[in-house]
Amino acid sequence: MNNFNHYYDSIETRRVISVIVINEDSVLSRIVGLFSARGYNIDSLTVAPIPDSEYSRITIVTVGSKRVIDQIVKQLNKLIPVLKVNEHSNVIEKDTVLIKIPIDQNLSDVAALAAAYRGSIQNVTEDAIVVSATDEPSRIMNFIKVIQKRFHPLEIVRSGVVAMER
């Protein structure tokens, strides 16, 4: 039997971790500071208050070996304002993207493509079209790739991942 680092699978996996914290000053900097101080990765981070409570939910997407993910969960749990940490394996993930496209592009093409990704045109001005889509992060990535190839977007804004256990 072997005990140490290589005991764990060293394969890096993507993980969604949600953290329920007391809604107070500087709690986010405690979380982020923990990641930076210990050299952990943050791929995406979303925060919002949980309705009708004094808590907020922070959803973090990170990549690491099982050992690193275990440590992240333990170290997060150790922070005083943290109520609960969930490491998810079976979740519904949603990411939203807003994309601004020059007005000279074909409007109906844009609309058709957005519809394919469950998106739609949100706004049209004399300069630009804004489309949005909300879907699984990997599908959103694909949507962005296609748009980039085809429509020369002016600006792309992603929300980061929110997740809920199935």
Added chain:
Amino acid sequence: MKINGARMVIEAIRHEGVDVVFGYPGGAIMNVYDEIYKQNHFQHILTRHEQAAIHAADGYSRATGKVGVAIVTSGPGFTNAVTGLATAYMDSIPMVVISGQVPTSIIGTDGFQEIDAVGISRPCTKHNYLVQNIEELPRILKEAFYVARSGRPGPVHVDIPKDVTATMGDFDYEKEINMPTYKPTTKGNKRQIKKALEAIAQAKKPLIYVGGGAVLSNAFVDIREFAKKTNIPVVETLMARGVMGADNPLLMGMLGMHGEYSANMAMYETDLIISLGARFDDRVTGRLDQFAKSATIVHVDVDPASIGKIVVPHYPIVGDLKLVMEDLNEMVHDFEFNDYASWVSRLKEYQKEQPLRFVDSDEVIKPQWVVKRTGELLGYKAIVTTDVGQHQMWTAQFYPFDFARQFVTSGGLGTMGFGLPAAMGVARGKEDKVSINFTGDGSILMNIQELMTCVEYKLPVINIILNNNYLGMVRQWQTMFYDDRLAETDLSTQPDFVKLIEAFGGVGYRVSTKEQFDEALHKAVEAKKVAFIEVIVDRRENVLPMVPNGHALNEMHLLKD
């Protein structure tokens, strides 16, 4: 009755039963000092530097087991305190540090003596608070003490703006702690403890590995009892010196980079490690992939995050070590253990083959001799602090530590300048004991202004300066690993230490023979004043044995005759 925020700080300290506070006043904390002036519940000791105030509170806490308290002002007052906080954090010392902050109306404007104190202290405290208004101050003070001493202990920082200390409010301190997000586990899981005992009973060469948690949780009597009942040998970390007692036949010594041969070989050969409040620090494990390769590991720690951080245990037990040891000692009777006599005697053989030793000399004093001799003369009557460097390792190796809390040293952070102020805390907290600080000619200059504090408050700290005119430990590494290129470690330019301490109002002795040392130590103890005993020691003595960085525990440099 309404009182102001400053008075609330005083009341909180009083309610917590703290009898001494270390600190340094300044603009933003003046309201609190005004209340300190008016009260007579506790003594305030004015250090000469904020860093020293924190180290003194730290030393006080380590020696007494109580929560240490320090008070500093905003800006530079607080930034000076950071090294002290980090030192206490790394060694999990319960402490509350209160700092003044600029008024809430000024926060964020780069006001005079404003700094983001909670931003700075976040990575080096267990928890911290910026108090926003008077209503939350009593709760925060109560929580600060609770968080500092519960679970895995640690320093807590409370930053209080000046207007909050001036505002009047209700002080309701007797309230129960209500922290839904902070509920440390104290009781170990009984089924897991039972499983661990089953594994221990089957092991052929089990080893108890004791760390600083044994001291912090006051579990040392229980650990001695468990070792005795099971006849399992024990190794101690630097932070656990004294837990087993110097003459305990089951103690195989300190392990790690400068550990004893027997201790490191025990760790190398064991088939089951019982880790009690130790965290597998890199200075202990040596090269990790060679560390206790085939051993089963039982890891008891109050901090779940310490379990599995470096090595992955087979039997993790989260809980307060004292409570877990009580369970272990109770349940141990249900098990039949193997006979470990041959394992113990094998380790004793190692101890005989390669005892901890040094080559003594009649021409020049060996630093190890000084430590050993002090131990012979004062033994358990002294509480020993150190600074950081070669003298620290020699003290850990050669002083006969007999009980927990007898050895006060900066382990995790390795803070030079810790020794003298920490010894002040010891001298104040343990007035019936002799306070000895082993230090080096490098370390002592880092907080030497505290001699003034010692004189003012009659803190009879005896500083034994092992003077080798070098930054010794760095010099040792330069000699061994950098072809003797002694870059910036020659400290030949020195003050006259005897005149220096006399200028402060203490007593000083310079010694270069063994007879002079005995006499000086005797005089220093009798003087009951802060003292220097400057011992001119062998300049080129190295700390041995040594496991070079990145090597396995069995690859030790040993002393050659």
